[in-house]
Amino acid sequence: MRDDNTRNRQQTPNLHGIRLFFIALPLVLLLAACGAPASPATATASSAAVSSNATLKEYTVDELAKFDGQNGNPAYIAVDGNVYDVTNAAPWANGSHFGQYTAGKDLSKAILLVSHGKAKLSEVPMIGTLK
Ligand code: HEM
Secondary structure (H helix, E strand, O other), X not given: OHHHHHHHHHHHXXXXXXXXXXXXXXXXXXXXHHHOOOOHHHHHHHHHHEOOHHHOEEEOHHHHHHOEOOOOXXXXXXXXXXXXXXXXXXXXXXXXXXXXXXXOOEOOOHHHHOOOHHXXXXXXXXXXXXX
């Protein structure tokens, strides 16, 4: 009888602790999920798409024309007042897009007529604005 009591007294705190652990665990995980910053992949994707305002440069139409992707020049295009860097976009190799469009231009009107529309702009970094 005395032995039983002793055993019970020893087991109760342990069971209590285990129960507390399983109640606390989901709460801790939930708090961690809410407080954690966005995953690196998400952060990279969004920062790659749009440069911070501090690094955005203003281009005139004449300045933009120099970025035609020819002779080693970077290839920039403008749409709706924003300038995008397509230098590293495969479909814009040497500043030419399927032989139909060339970089260094404001293509705001042209992009409205294309099947992929403006969706593709999210794949290239926005690096400036057009004056
Ligand atoms: C900004 C102005 C742009 C114009 C005027 C333009 C125009 C075109 C045209 C005429 C085609 C041929 C097929 C079609 O009519 O849909 C095409 C296809 C394509 N463009 Fe563009 N494009 C532009 C921007 C971009 C950008 C920024 C990207 C990505 C970096 C891109 C990626 C592609 C790809 C991958 C295709 C192949 C077909 C598809 O996946 O829809 N384009 N584009």
